[in-house]
Amino acid sequence: MEITQKERDHITEFFLQNREKFEEKLLSEAVNVAGKISEILQKGNINLLKNAEKLVLYIVEQKEADLISFAQQEGKAWAKNALTLSFKLEWVQAIRRTVWHFLYQYDRLSSEATKREEFYAMEKKINDSVDQFLNTFFISYSNYKDEMLNSQRKLVEHLSVPIIPISTGVAVLPLIGTIDPYRMQTIEEKVLSDISSLSIQTLIMDMSGITSMDVDVIVHFEKILNGVSMMGCKAVITGLRAELVRKMIHLGVSFEKKAETKGTLQQTLKDYIHAL
Numbered sequence: 001m002e003i004t005q006k007e008r009d010h011i012t013e014f015f016l017q018n019r020e021k022f023e024e025k026l027l028s029e030a031v032n033v034a035g036k037i038s039e040i041l042q043k044g045n046i047n048l049l050k051n052a053e054k055l056v057l058y059i060v061e062q063k064e065a066d067l068i069s070f071a072q073q074e075g076k077a078w079a080k081n082a083l084t085l086s087f088k089l090e091w092v093q094a095i096r097r098t099v100w101h102f103l104y105q106y107d108r109l110s111s112e113a114t115k116r117e118e119f120y121a122m123e124k125k126i127n128d129s130v131d132q133f134l135n136t137f138f139i140s141y142s143n144y145k146d147e148m149l150n151s152q153r154k155l156v157e158h159l160s161v162p163i164i165p166i167s168t169g170v171a172v173l174p175l176i177g178t179i180d181p182y183r184m185q186t187i188e189e190k191v192l193s194d195i196s197s198l199s200i201q202t203l204i205m206d207m208s209g210i211t212s213m214d215v216d217v218i219v220h221f222e223k224i225l226n227g228v229s230m231m232g233c234k235a236v237i238t239g240l241r242a243e244l245v246r247k248m249i250h251l252g253v254s255f256e257k258k259a260e261t262k263g264t265l266q267q268t269l270k271d272y273i274h275a276l
Contacts, residue, residue: 011060014106015053022056023049025101030094033087044081046074052095059099059129071133075140079148088137096130154186161190169201170272172265176209184220191224195233202272203228206265208239218244218253225258235259238268 015022026049027034037048051074058067078088103122160183165171173191194200213221228235237259248254255261262268 008061011103011106012057014109015056015060015102018102018105019053022053022098022102026052026094026098029097030091033091033094036087040083040087044077044083046077046081046083048091052091055092055095055133056099059126059133062125062129064129064132067129067133068136071136072140075137075142076144078137079141079144085138085141089134092130092134092137096127099126099130161187163190163194163198163200163203165198165200166269167272169199170204171198171200171202172204172206172269174206174209174265178212179210179217179221180214181217181220184217184224188220188224188227192227192231195228195231200233202234202236204236204238204265204268204272205259206238207244208241208265210241210244213244213247215247215251218248218251222253222255222258225255229258236262236268238262238265 033048040046040048051070054070055067057063058070074088077083078085103126160176161173163171163173171194175187179187191203195203225235235258237255238261240255240261262271
């Protein structure tokens with residue numbers, strides 16, 4: 001059985017008329033959060049009392065789309081400002097208890113007591129709405145945190161691919177550490193982007209600091225060299241380690257067709273500096 005529009009209007013009016021009592025009751029229910037209201041407002045520009053009223057009205061008036069949108073905004077705001085999730089959970093559960101307290105008061109003052117069927121219909125609607133708000137909030141919070149982590153990881157990876165111009169049209173890319181498929185993807189993006197933006201004609205890639213490259217990474221690197229060539233840039237590889245060369249021999253892979261190979265970065269730099 002649905003709650004009628006007339007009934008929803010009456011309940012909404014009851015809540016608005018008793019706004020101060022509602023806030024007082026809510027604060028008594030959310031003991032830990034009550035002392036943090038000003039701090040949360042200052043830190044995240046989030047007015048907990050105002051937002052609590054907004055949430056209650058969305059729930060009572062059964063505005064599902066508005067409730068979901070509001071939950072998404074709240075989740076993002078709490079994640080963005082690194083606010084404590086336990087406070088949010090306590091606050092929303094306190095709102096749930098306070099809503100039911102006022103519905104009980106409303107029913108007592110009503111000329112007709114709520115029928116059992118109407119009560120259960122109301123109970124399901126309200127609790128489902130609160131649960132939907134919480135679920136949407138936590139998903140939005142988690143998604144925003146994941147996006148931040150991915151963005152930070154991508155930034156760190158790009159910083160680990162430093163392309164250093166040494167003269168007009170010549171740049172050096174020192175590769176250090178383990179190269180996994182994710183990092184190789186970052187190298188591809190950075191190399192092709194910087195060749196274009198920096199007008200690089202010769203890219204010297206020093207591989208003396210690479211500790212490990214798996215088979216699929218070696219194959220991917222070969223494709224990157226193809227891309228470098230397609231962009232009209234000459235690739236020069238220095239510092240290939242013996243263990244990496246042996247692995248390439250067994251794979252039947254050779255970088256010589258795609259790039260010029262030299263022994264050390266130091267000697268290569270001397271050659272290019274003297275050529276200037």
